[in-house]
Amino acid sequence: MPHLSQDLSKQISRFVRAAPAELVAAVAAIIEQTSTDDWPYFQMQVLQAVPQPQLRNQLKFLLQSWQNITPGLMPESVALALRAAGETESSLLHSGGQTTLVWTGPDSHQHTLRRTDQALLQIINSAKRNLLVVSFAVYNIANIRQALVEAAGRGVEIRICIEAPEPSAGKITFNTLKALGTRVAEQATVYVWPAAQRPHNSEGKHGSLHVKCAVADERLLFISSANLTEYALTLNMELGVLIKGGSLPAKVFAHFEEMIKQQILIPV
Template identity: 35%
Template structure:
């Protein structure tokens, strides 16, 4: 049964709900001896044909009726569709590209997150230099009434690790933002760093990336990230960051 469940999930992940419905309609009242060629006509890609073949093979190893496996397929497709509606995950990439995959760039996505925020924005970055487009978007969000908080690594003189001073840079660039640092780092976090790079908007959108808020990171480096919209991760990340403030793990700069 486990192999059939895996095959059902794999097939539902590759095909649209309409194609799953078409396959399910042919499976109803059918037996495992159903002509696979009839089903293969519904799918178009080699990967989908291979998944369909694995599905039929796994079904033939059971005593389940066509009605039952048709229901399994429909349930898997419906669950996948609901999950996609509730949480969307997008690849974000800066650096060399290819003709085969076209993800959005880091700066483009970060600007979109900041421009769409309505209530709360929390940004975390190791270092932050003056990136004009991002700074302008943050100041515009603050002007709209967005509660904006930024956590960066502190300078050596403030108890951090950097010779440069991201706090001073951000205070000059976004004077109305609330700035935070992590300087009280007891064991086992001694000599730790603020190395996370995230942006959370309204607790419903989270951008997790390898990119710092620097020109090189947003324009020249090879950087990867994920944009999560909906689901529990953005709200969990938002709650965790605010809990770090409440418990005084991070402090106002």
């Protein structure tokens, strides 16, 4: 009897890390209940369960690995592997937390690190209730914009905190709100740090909103040096951490929520 190949196991792990638990369970159920005799139809039925394009592509790679390497593997075995991986991921989220390094830049060939854009998309795609995104700069991020629009379509409450030209007194010169795109700006609540709320030094210079982070459902936290820009997500050297579970995601979310309540951050 065929066993899970190493490649298929990796594809299952990648999909489960990126997808919400409910979606993993739904995909496992469809795989288990649908005949593989007509593979194109089977693949279509499975992929239709995943609305997010990035997750659908990951699932497509999973199915291709299954079909190309171990076509004789029973659907029940793949469904069981998905559920087992999902249970492991869920237990990590409810334990003390798991920390993963995230990197943009040259490959050292010493360690396999998560890419910055992948980690951020995972945060956005996994959100079911609320999503907080904070960045200094925003520019040319089509795939991130689309993921945010899709999150809003799922009913996720989205809060975005950004630096802007006016309160920053020219520290940032382009319109970050415009860079988010009309659809994101309409479906999310966007906050800025007003100049009147910023501390000043003896020379009259004030602080900047220089945080880069994202929190999904108070259970996933991404902290990075990377801004929401194409270069930061694909070309620069940027380093961050993705934290699953534990107390830190909820603490960061609560901290920003309190600043919003105190009007340290105000809606645009």
